[in-house]
Amino acid sequence: MIEKKESSIKVEPEKTVIVGLSLSKDKKNKVHEYLDELEFLVDTAGGKVVQRFIQNLDYPNPKTYVGAGKLEEIARYVKAAGVEMVVFDDELTPSQIRNLEKALDAKVLDRTNLILDIFAKRARTAHAKVQVELAQYQYLLPRLTGMWTHLERQRGGIGLRGPGETEIETDRRIIRDKIALLKKKLEQIDKQKATQRKNRGKLIRVALVGYTNVGKSTIMNLLSKSEIFAENKLFATLDTTVRKVVIENLPFLLSDTVGFIRKLPHGLVESFKSTLDEVRESDILVHVVDISHPEFEDHIQTVNKTLAEIGAGDKQTIMVFNKIDAYKWVEKEEDDLTPATKENISLDELKKTWMAKENYPSIFISAKKKENWDDFKKLLYNTIREVHAIRYPYNNFLY
Numbered sequence: 001m002i003e004k005k006e007s008s009i010k011v012e013p014e015k016t017v018i019v020g021l022s023l024s025k026d027k028k029n030k031v032h033e034y035l036d037e038l039e040f041l042v043d044t045a046g047g048k049v050v051q052r053f054i055q056n057l058d059y060p061n062p063k064t065y066v067g068a069g070k071l072e073e074i075a076r077y078v079k080a081a082g083v084e085m086v087v088f089d090d091e092l093t094p095s096q097i098r099n100l101e102k103a104l105d106a107k108v109l110d111r112t113n114l115i116l117d118i119f120a121k122r123a124r125t126a127h128a129k130v131q132v133e134l135a136q137y138q139y140l141l142p143r144l145t146g147m148w149t150h151l152e153r154q155r156g157g158i159g160l161r162g163p164g165e166t167e168i169e170t171d172r173r174i175i176r177d178k179i180a181l182l183k184k185k186l187e188q189i190d191k192q193k194a195t196q197r198k199n200r201g202k203l204i205r206v207a208l209v210g211y212t213n214v215g216k217s218t219i220m221n222l223l224s225k226s227e228i229f230a231e232n233k234l235f236a237t238l239d240t241t242v243r244k245v246v247i248e249n250l251p252f253l254l255s256d257t258v259g260f261i262r263k264l265p266h267g268l269v270e271s272f273k274s275t276l277d278e279v280r281e282s283d284i285l286v287h288v289v290d291i292s293h294p295e296f297e298d299h300i301q302t303v304n305k306t307l308a309e310i311g312a313g314d315k316q317t318i319m320v321f322n323k324i325d326a327y328k329w330v331e332k333e334e335d336d337l338t339p340a341t342k343e344n345i346s347l348d349e350l351k352k353t354w355m356a357k358e359n360y361p362s363i364f365i366s367a368k369k370k371e372n373w374d375d376f377k378k379l380l381y382n383t384i385r386e387v388h389a390i391r392y393p394y395n396n397f398l399y
Helices: 028-045 068-081 094-104 111-122 126-155 161-198 216-224 266-271 273-280 296-309 347-357 373-391 393-398
Strands: 014-023 047-057 085-088 107-110 205-210 241-247 250-256 284-290 316-322 362-364
Touching: 014 028, 014 068, 028 047, 028 085, 028 111, 047 068, 068 094, 085 094, 085 111, 094 107, 094 126, 107 111, 111 126, 126 161, 161 273, 205 216, 205 273, 205 296, 216 241, 216 250, 216 284, 241 373, 250 373, 284 296, 284 373, 316 373, 362 373, 373 393
Parallel strands: 014 047, 014 085, 085 107, 205 250, 205 284, 284 316, 316 362
Antiparallel strands: 241 250
């Protein structure tokens, strides 16, 4: 009997170029922030960014996203460096993708397509897989024509226009049927999930929310003493995990939810509405923030905007500023009269600033190092106890 040996071939990450626009209304440093995040997305998907291109434009070129001169510059680099993939920081139209592939002779993706690819890779349960598949088909449907004309160009186009159009209509019908089927599946799953939520009794519900990769799963693991998947990648958690947790004598339900991100594709928000039901139906939100990230304030705004969109913007909230162990700052000289920036504000100053201006109770911790962990648990306990006392006044003998 011949034993099969596992393949030891190491797959090299795809050499990738990322492209962004600096629109006249945007601050220049914003573009770099967006591209830093796009590079992290590429890394999460298994690629390696070797170069980035930025162009200043008043608005995206409707044909090629960037201008003709910048496109030639990118094409020269792609050819010289043997780049396999070019990723653009905004959603592209079918005609833009077609024109860019022709000009660059490389695989072209936009931010939405990249995020969908990561979601497909990360989906583990049947629920998450159905949600991702639905979002993928919804993204694919308007792009079928571009895919077929691209195929016609490869084959010369002659004699394929009639059948090509027939194929497009056939594929559209198949995809529409598939979308309808997936929506029915999601409706069934949603009903099951709703029943599960009703059967959880009268326990207070707490949901961990926040930008992607801020440490929600690490906090979930520590509170619930479980092993939820957590790593330094974007969207490590797609499926909402719910655990019963007891702090002192007070039980409650804790859920970990998918992380939010800037420019999150609308189709994904729609597909993951059932996942976000845990947030909508929670009593308390624990908004986790990566304080070590230079753009943490933008992340807070993104999360708050998404919470408002799903109808959870007015929930009772605890702000948890995580990763204080990774916070870095440069102390200013005493005689330095330049205005303070994020780079030279100490953690103590930041604490005073946020605790003074934020309407929600807040705490600064390191889940990884367990710094201020007991204080966080005490704040969470007191908040849950207050909600419980209001809702169930006759059960106050518990505490």
